[in-house]
Amino acid sequence: MRASSAGVGPGGDMQWCFSQVKGAIDDDVAEADIISTVEFNHTGELLATGDKGGRVVIFQQEIENKSQPQFRSEYNVYSTFQSHEPEFDYLKSLEIEEKINKIRWLPQKNAAQFLLSTNDKTIKLWKISERDKRPEGYNLKEEDGRYKDPNTITSLRVPVLIPMDLMVEASPRRVFANAHTYHINSISVNSDNETYLSADDLRINLWHLEITDRSFNIVDIKPANMEELTEVITAAEFHPHQCNTFVYSSSKGTIRLCDMRISALCDKHSKLFEEPEDPSNRSFFSEIISSISDVKFSHNGRYMMTRDYLSVKVWDLNMESRPVETYQVHEYLRSKLCSLYENDCIFDKFECCWNGNDSVVMTGSYNNFFRMFDRGQRRDVTLEASRENSKPMQVLKPRKVCAGGKRKKDEISVDSLDFNKKILHTAWHPQDNIIAVATTNNLYIFQDKVN
Amino acid sequence: MEVNAEARRILAVSISKLYASRTQRGGLRLHRSLLLSMVMRSARDIYHSSRECEGPAGAQPASEEPMDTTPNPEEQPGLPEPEPQPALNSTEPAQEESDSSEEDSDTEITEDKENLSPARQSRKRRGKASAAPDFLPSKRARLEPGEERYAAPLGSWRLPGRVEPPPLSLPPSLPPQQRSAEQRAEKKPDAGRKV
Numbered sequence A: 001m002r003a004s005s006a007g008v009g010p011g012g013d014m015q016w017c018f019s020q021v022k023g024a025i026d027d028d029v030a031e032a033d034i035i036s037t038v039e040f041n042h043t044g045e046l047l048a049t050g051d052k053g054g055r056v057v058i059f060q061q062e063i064e065n066k067s068q069p070q071f072r073s074e075y076n077v078y079s080t081f082q083s084h085e086p087e088f089d090y091l092k093s094l095e096i097e098e099k100i101n102k103i104r105w106l107p108q109k110n111a112a113q114f115l116l117s118t119n120d121k122t123i124k125l126w127k128i129s130e131r132d133k134r135p136e137g138y139n140l141k142e143e144d145g146r147y148k149d150p151n152t153i154t155s156l157r158v159p160v161l162i163p164m165d166l167m168v169e170a171s172p173r174r175v176f177a178n179a180h181t182y183h184i185n186s187i188s189v190n191s192d193n194e195t196y197l198s199a200d201d202l203r204i205n206l207w208h209l210e211i212t213d214r215s216f217n218i219v220d221i222k223p224a225n226m227e228e229l230t231e232v233i234t235a236a237e238f239h240p241h242q243c244n245t246f247v248y249s250s251s252k253g254t255i256r257l258c259d260m261r262i263s264a265l266c267d268k269h270s271k272l273f274e275e276p277e278d279p280s281n282r283s284f285f286s287e288i289i290s291s292i293s294d295v296k297f298s299h300n301g302r303y304m305m306t307r308d309y310l311s312v313k314v315w316d317l318n319m320e321s322r323p324v325e326t327y328q329v330h331e332y333l334r335s336k337l338c339s340l341y342e343n344d345c346i347f348d349k350f351e352c353c354w355n356g357n358d359s360v361v362m363t364g365s366y367n368n369f370f371r372m373f374d375r376g377q378r379r380d381v382t383l384e385a386s387r388e389n390s391k392p393m394q395v396l397k398p399r400k401v402c403a404g405g406k407r408k409k410d411e412i413s414v415d416s417l418d419f420n421k422k423i424l425h426t427a428w429h430p431q432d433n434i435i436a437v438a439t440t441n442n443l444y445i446f447q448d449k450v451n
Numbered sequence B: 001m002e003v004n005a006e007a008r009r010i011l012a013v014s015i016s017k018l019y020a021s022r023t024q025r026g027g028l029r030l031h032r033s034l035l036l037s038m039v040m041r042s043a044r045d046i047y048h049s050s051r052e053c054e055g056p057a058g059a060q061p062a063s064e065e066p067m068d069t070t071p072n073p074e075e076q077p078g079l080p081e082p083e084p085q086p087a088l089n090s091t092e093p094a095q096e097e098s099d100s101s102e103e104d105s106d107t108e109i110t111e112d113k114e115n116l117s118p119a120r121q122s123r124k125r126r127g128k129a130s131a132a133p134d135f136l137p138s139k140r141a142r143l144e145p146g147e148e149r150y151a152a153p154l155g156s157w158r159l160p161g162r163v164e165p166p167p168l169s170l171p172p173s174l175p176p177q178q179r180s181a182e183q184r185a186e187k188k189p190d191a192g193r194k195v
Helices: A286-290 A331-342 B002-021 B030-059 B061-069 B084-090 B099-115 B181-185
Strands: A016-022 A035-040 A046-051 A055-061 A075-082 A087-089 A094-096 A102-105 A113-118 A123-136 A160-176 A186-189 A195-199 A203-208 A211-220 A233-238 A245-250 A255-259 A271-273 A294-297 A303-307 A311-316 A325-328 A352-354 A360-364 A369-374 A379-384 A400-402 A411-413 A425-428 A434-438 A443-448
Touching: A016 A075, A035 A102, A035 A425, A035 A434, A046 A102, A046 A113, A046 A434, A075 A123, A075 A160, A102 A186, A113 A186, A160 A211, A195 A211, A195 A233, A203 A233, A233 A294, A245 A294, A286 B030, A294 A352, A303 A352, A311 A360, A331 B002, A352 A425, A360 A425, B002 B030
Parallel strands: A186 A233, A400 A411
Antiparallel strands: A016 A443, A035 A046, A046 A055, A055 A075, A087 A094, A102 A113, A113 A123, A123 A160, A186 A195, A195 A203, A203 A211, A233 A245, A245 A255, A255 A271, A294 A303, A303 A311, A311 A325, A352 A360, A360 A369, A369 A379, A425 A434, A434 A443
16 A cells, blocks of 8 residues: 555545534443444434443434534534343343344335344344424413312413424334344345344344234244354345345355245245355454455445455445455455454454445554555555544544565554454445444544545 | 474363354354354364374374473363363354254364374263263153162062152263353253253
C-alpha cells in the first residue's frame, strides 16, 4: 500500500474525521458493555447497537444544522431497552446467553420503527414508537389517574391531546422462540417485508413476521451421524431485491446460493461459490482461517462480499469459481497464526460492510484498526479508532503496520499490536459517508470531511 | 523434530481449549468445537506421521521426551492426561452424541496410548467411556431379591433365625481429577438420565 500524501485519501479527496464516541471512557471494560452488533436503519437516521448484556441502544441523528453545513448532525441516544435476558435451558442444563448477536431493521411502514434482535436462541420483534402527546380532561378520572366520585361529575367533556415531552417506547411485539437447537448466528429480513430467515450452525428457518408459533426449515445440513460433521453454517442473508434468493456461508469457506422457488427444502444449492485453496499456504490452521465469518450482498444485488480471517473477497453472483476481488486485511498475521490460535484470536468473527453505492468496502482488524478498500480506485487505507484521535472533526491519519524489517517512523510493528483491541463490528450509513465503528465497549462515529 | 514438537504443542493447546469450552457460558459452541477438532486431527496426523518417519529413532521415547519438552515448557500441562481424551472425542459431535461415536473414539484413545511414552502407559486402560466405571454402583433401580450390592464374606449373615444384610461398605471415592471430564459434565448417576 503506498503511503497516502497529506490531504488525499481513498476516493480522491475523501478524508475521515472523528465525529463522536459513545460509551464509557473507563479502561476497565464491564463484560455486559461489550458491543456485539451495530446496524444503521434503512434511512440512516437511526443507529442501533446490541451488547453482551442483552441491551439495545438506539441513536438518532438530529435534524441537520443548517447554520453549520460542514458539520453533519450528531447521533444522540433515542431509546435504550433490555431486549434479552439470560435464560436457562433446564433440559440440557445450559445457560442461554443474553448477548445480542444481530439486529436487523425492518423498512419503515408507519410512524413506528421495527427491528429484529436475536440472541443465541430467540428472535424478538421490537416496536419503537414515539409519544409526544397525552390525553387530558377525562370525565371519570383525575389527572393523576384516580377515579372521581361519580356524584361530583356534573358535566361532560371531550378529552384533548396536549403536547408532552417526547417519550420513546420500545415494546416487544413478537417473540420467535424454540426453533433453534444450535446457536443463531444470523437473521435477515426478506425484501418482501413479510418474511425473514434465521440461521444457526446447522439449520436455516424461514419465518413470517406475523406468526410466531411456526417456522419453516429451509436448509438442514445436519448429518445423520454427527461424527460426519465437517462444516457448519456461519452466516446467511437474503438477496436485497429477489425475495426467493438467499445465500449462506460455511466454515469451510464456501458460499451457497439458494432459490426457494426450486424446492421447499433448499439443501441443494443453486450455486456454490468456492475458491480453490492455495496449496502453498497450507498450515495447521488453514481450515480455521478459511472459515467465513460474514457475508453481505452489495446494495445493487450484483455482488456479495465475504470475510474470512485474513481477507475480504468480493464475488460476482454470476461467477462461482473464484472471487472477482480479494483484499488482504492483515496479511502480516499469517506467520503468527499459532500465537493467534493460542490466544483465541484466530476464532474472532469479523464483519464487513459496503458503502451506499458499493464502491468501498470496510472491515475491522486489531489494535482498534479498521480498513477500507476502494474498489474503483484500487486504494486502501488503515484507520484507527482511539480516544487519542477524538478531538472534534479531527482528521484521521492513515496508519501502517510494519510486517518486518526496518520499521519506519509512524509505523507500528506487528508485535506491538494490541490483540485485545479488536474491531469486529462496523456499519456504513446507507446514503451518506458516515460510519459507525465499534471497539470493545465504545462506538465511534466518523464522517468524511466535507471540503 | 520441529514439526513433531509443534504438533504436540498444538494438540496440548487444543485439548485445554476444548476442556475450557465445556464450562463456557452459553454451552458448547458447535463451530468452535468443530474447528478445534480439525486442528487437533491435523496435528495428530502430523504427529503420527512424523513418528513413523522417525522409525527406530523413536524406540526410546522416554529419553527423547524430556529433550523435546525442555524448550517448550508450556506444552507439558495439557498433554497426555486421561481426562481430556474423552473430552477430545466426545465434543466432536458436541451436543448430540451417539454411543457408536464413543466406541469409535475409544479405538483412537487406545491407539494414541500405544504411542505414548512408557511412563504414560502406566495409566489404566479405559473401557468404553459410556460404561460406568467400577467405583460407581450399577444403575439398576433396585437390587433383585437375594442379591447383594457388594460381595460379603461367605456365611456372614447366615445367623440362625436372623437374616440381616451385610455391612454396606462404601466404594472408595476417587479424587475428582481422576474422573473423566465426560462424567464430570454428566449428571449425577442417580439422576437416571441418558447422556
